[in-house]
Amino acid sequence: MTNDSGCDTINAMLARAAESHAERTALIDAGGRCTYRELFRQVCRFARLLHEAGIRPGDRVALLMPTSIMHTVAVLGCMCARAVPSSLHIRESARTLSEIGNRLAPRAIVFDLGLRTQADGMLAAVPSLEVSIGAITPATPGDAATAGAGLPWLVPRDLAADGMDGLPDMGAPSSGDAAAIVMSSGTTSVPKGVVHTHRTLLASAANGAHYLLAEPGRCGINVFSTGFIGWYNCTLPYLMVGATLVLMTEWDPVQYLRWVHTERVASCILVPTMWRMVLRSAPEDYDLRSLLRVGFAGEKMDPDTFQAIRQRICAQVMNSYGATETGTWAGCTMMLPEDYGPAARLDSIGRPARGVELRIVRQGGGIDEVLGAGEEGEVVLRGPSVASEIWRQPELTRQKFEQGWWRSGDLGTVDADGYVYLKGRTDDMIVTGGINVLPNAVEEVICRHPAVRECVVVGLPDPAWGQLVVAFVVVDRPIGGDELEAYVRDSDLPNFQRPRRYRIVAELPKGNTGKVNRKALRDQYGGIVQPAAARPL
Known part of the structure; x- marks a missing residue:
């Protein structure tokens, strides 16, 4: 697969869009809208502001901002200044932000004035920070905006100053230069920074425009937080082709439906949890006929929600599987609308996207230890948007990337038609009495119980068995572990896979992307689960 844009840097892509689509609306948020000409002008001015503040090529710039036009200007302005932006999740704890900052070592921070407390905490804890730039977005409280008027650097105020037009003379970036450091959503430690270049981001954008059906005159919508790769995946494809993009500063299913209705949105991606919220918000009250294709990613989709989306929202539904490390669109698998034939395929994550290679390799083995159809092993991917x-x-880099391949840590199989099915995580494996148990199959059985809303299964330490299979369950009506045990015992789940303990909980711990944090459960309950009685596996 080649980069369809014909541009080798984000800078060149923006300049071309401003020339080809000057008066077309580029971005919309709750505070207004801007054309491609206006967007590029503001981006260039932001790059000049960074230069005047002492930021130079290669310097990292941390951003604490919600999804908005101003955030987009800041990210793209950093790239055009040849600095490296890194958007941090605005709901991270102060401690985590400081730890990320000290690993990232940014020279500047750009922050929404409503997040000044968090920014001040980072300025106090991260010695490398020398420059702070306040920003006003649609999410900025009025009193915070007023209080920020005295800051030495404030946007958009300072972007209107005389002499700010045109990019500073810093030389042109190359396609292999770092364009952004994107934080992963891992739950095992402090989020790690994945380095993406202009080349990998453009490759992802080109494939994304293809799958999102983006083109001039069509509109998309980005609901994702700025701190995740999803923001890039749902922004750059539209800007690459001169389409219009709505940026949702805060997630609200009713406002989402209003945006789709009023702006005639043609394509969008949500996580399944968001789709369930949309379905509960009377979508029939809005005109959604503009939607040509919708998608989901980030977590498994249940059959009822999938069918409801097709019947009540849009018949054309797709699914993608990727990660921060893969840049997603040109380092992923795709399940396209036409792929959903047999009912069993709803469990598939699809086939490799355009220009992407996928292998199933022996767990713990080398990249070249490729398994055949139906054999279970680790999923590895290689494609133009995969980071390196x-x-x-460096040690984690060596573990995750090998000869251009990314090791996913996911276990899966490929069928004879090339469709991929995930079976679990290599690090989620439970070893009980010397027998390996993957939690997915156990969770699927428990979730069939009509009273169960959510379930996650983990292995907890046990002196007799090494690990116990323990189920944490969120229910819709009062039930006990005995009822769940009887239900699972009557299923076709093998005895050795059955949970030895059930814990009914009010909610499951989740990370910023909505994925269940299994490590948090292991850490919280690992020392208090009673030993299992000796019973045969």
């Missing part, structure tokens, strides 16, 4: 570096973590 974890920021300042």
Whole structure:
């Protein structure tokens, strides 16, 4: 697959879009809208502001901002200044932000004035920070905006100053230069920074425009937080082709439906949890006929929600599987609308996207130890948008990337038609009495119980068995572990896979992307689960 844009850097892509689509609306948020000409002008001015503040090529710039036009200007302005932006999740704890900052070592921070407390905490804890730039977005509280008027650097105020037009003379970036450091959503430690270049981001954008059906005159919508690769995946494809993009500063299913209705949105991606919220918000009250294709990613989709989306929202549904490390669109698998034939395929994550290679390799083995159809092993991917570096973590880089391949840590199989099915995580494996148990199959059985809303299964330490299979369950009506045990015992789940303990909980711990944090459960309950009685596996 080649980069369809004909541009080798984000800078060149923006300049071309401003020339080809000057008066077309580029971005919309709750505070207004801007054309491609206006967007490029503001981006260039932001790059000049960074230069005047002392930021130079290669310097990292941390951003604490919600999804908005101003955030987009800041990200793209950093790239055009040849600095390296890194958007941090605005709901991270102060401690985590400081730890990320000290690993990232940014020279500047750009922050929404409503997040000044968090920014001040980072300025106090991260010695490398020398420059702070306040920003006003649609999410900025009025009193915070007023209080920020005295800051030495404030946008958009300072972008209107005389002499700010045109990019500073810093030389042109190359396609292999770092364009952004994107934080992963891992739950095992402090989020790691994945380095993406202009080349990998453009490759992802080109494939994304293809799958999102983006083109001039069509509109998309980005609901994702700025701190994740999803923001890039749902922004750059539209800007590459001169389409219009709505940026949702805060997630609200009713406002989402209003945006789709009023702006005639043609394509969008949500996580399944968001889709369920949309379905509960009377979508029939809105005109959604503009939708040509919708998609989901980030977590498994249940059959009822999938069918409801097709019947009540849009018949054309797709699914993608990727990660921060893969840049997603040109380092992923795709399940396209036409792929959903047999009912069993709903469990598939699809086939490799355009220009992407996928292998199933022996767990713990080398990249070339490829398994055949139906054999279970680790999923590895290679494609034009796959990153090649974890920021300042060389050992982890060596573990995750090999000969251009990314090791997913996911276990899966490929069928005879090339469709991929995930079976679990290599690090989620439970070893009980010397027998390996993957939690997915156990969770699927428990989730069939009509009273169960959510379930996650983990292995907890046990002196007799090494690990116990323990189920944490969120229910819709009062039930006990005995009822769940009887239900699972009557299923076709093998005895050795059955949970030995059930814990009914009010909610499951989840990370910023909505994925269940299994490590948090292991850490919280690992020392208090009673030993299992000796019973045969």
